[in-house]
Amino acid sequence: MARPITALLILIYCLFSASITDTQAAPMNDQAAQADKLFAQGNYVAALRTYEQATAHATYPEAFAALNYNIGVCHYKLRNYPKALLHFKRALRYQPDLEAARHNMEVVSEKLNVSSTHESDNIILSWLRTIIYGGRSSNAGLLALVMLLAALTLFLAAYMLRRPRLSPRLRLLAIVCLVVFACAETCAWLRYQAMPPLSAVETAPTEGDEGVVLHTTEGYTAPSLTSKTQQTITEGTLIKLSAILHLSAGGTTKDEWVRIKLPDGKETYITTDHIGWI
Numbered sequence: 001m002a003r004p005i006t007a008l009l010i011l012i013y014c015l016f017s018a019s020i021t022d023t024q025a026a027p028m029n030d031q032a033a034q035a036d037k038l039f040a041q042g043n044y045v046a047a048l049r050t051y052e053q054a055t056a057h058a059t060y061p062e063a064f065a066a067l068n069y070n071i072g073v074c075h076y077k078l079r080n081y082p083k084a085l086l087h088f089k090r091a092l093r094y095q096p097d098l099e100a101a102r103h104n105m106e107v108v109s110e111k112l113n114v115s116s117t118h119e120s121d122n123i124i125l126s127w128l129r130t131i132i133y134g135g136r137s138s139n140a141g142l143l144a145l146v147m148l149l150a151a152l153t154l155f156l157a158a159y160m161l162r163r164p165r166l167s168p169r170l171r172l173l174a175i176v177c178l179v180v181f182a183c184a185e186t187c188a189w190l191r192y193q194a195m196p197p198l199s200a201v202e203t204a205p206t207e208g209d210e211g212v213v214l215h216t217t218e219g220y221t222a223p224s225l226t227s228k229t230q231q232t233i234t235e236g237t238l239i240k241l242s243a244i245l246h247l248s249a250g251g252t253t254k255d256e257w258v259r260i261k262l263p264d265g266k267e268t269y270i271t272t273d274h275i276g277w278i
Contacts, residue, residue: 028057032067039074048074065095072104082235084108086212086276089238093210093278112236115263147181150174205241211260211275213237219268223257230268239275242267 035050051071058064072087088105091098109115154174158167205211219230223245233239239260256272 028054028059028063028067031057032070035070039070044074044077048078061094065091065093065098065101068094069098069101069104072101076104076108081108081112082212082214083276085112085236086214086278089210089212089278109236112234114234114236115238144181144184147177147184151177151181205244205258205272205277207241207243209241210278211239211241212278213239213270213274214276215274217270217274219260219262219270221269223259223269227269231266233262233268233270233274238263245269 031050031054035047035054038044038047038050048071051067051074055064055067055071058067068087068091072084072091075081075084075087085105085108088101088108091101092105095101151174154170154177158170158174161167161170213233213235216235217233219233220227221230222228239262242259242261245257245259257269258272258275259267259269260275261267
């Protein structure tokens with residue numbers, strides 16, 4: 001009698017956990033629906049603000065990616081192309097298989113006349129990362145839940161029927177379901193482990209982080225406004241952070257200087273107020 005009760009308790013726990021997740025996502029869904037209406041009305045400024053508010057309630061990467069994609073579309077409609085590029089890149093960071101974001105990123109890059117990829121990116125590693133982490137973790141989690149419920153049902157049926165020929169087969173099927181459950185759960189776990197925390201965009205950047213230049217600016221040979229200008233960096237340029245220097249700009253402001261790597265592999269210095277971090 002203990003086994004059926006245990007199976008029933010596990011089933012109740014799974015369903016309860018799913019209901020909690022749906023409840024937590026409710027505020028985000030309401031704000032996203034409101035933003036969708038504002039967008040349909042052509043009120044892109046209000047839609048943009050509402051989408052941004054909804055990101056605070058995003059509890060899983062796909063939702064955060066979708067909201068950033070919508071934010072990017074709003075910026076595109078408002079002709080703020082560098083910020084549109086920033087949010088399309090951010091959407092791809094949290095959901096690498098979001099092809100609409102990839103397509104829009106290429107369209108915006110063409111408008112800005114900049115490269116949509118970084119020269120230092122390893123194509124093979126990027127491809128492998130997309131293969132491993134590109135699938136939706138919510139789908140993997142759903143498959144894991146279905147397989148777990150199927151295994152519990154089969155184990156319960158095998159215990160209740162107690163037929164010499166049928167019970168072993170049911171137990172074997174249950175074991176197969178548990179194996180599939182373990183694989184799906186592992187895929188979902190890997191997907192979440194690969195994703196940075198949803199709060200990462202609010203924290204200070206670290207070495208290796210990517211960013212988008214939001215305003216055309218000059219790159220300098222040293223972290224000082226009195227140093228020689230190296231080259232003009234156009235808005236929309238994708239960069240990688242090499243180092244952060246806690247220095248004041250020319251001794252008069254509190255802006256931080258950073259050493260960045262440009263798409264052509266060259267390095268230069270600019271201040272952080274020109275960069276949106278992905």
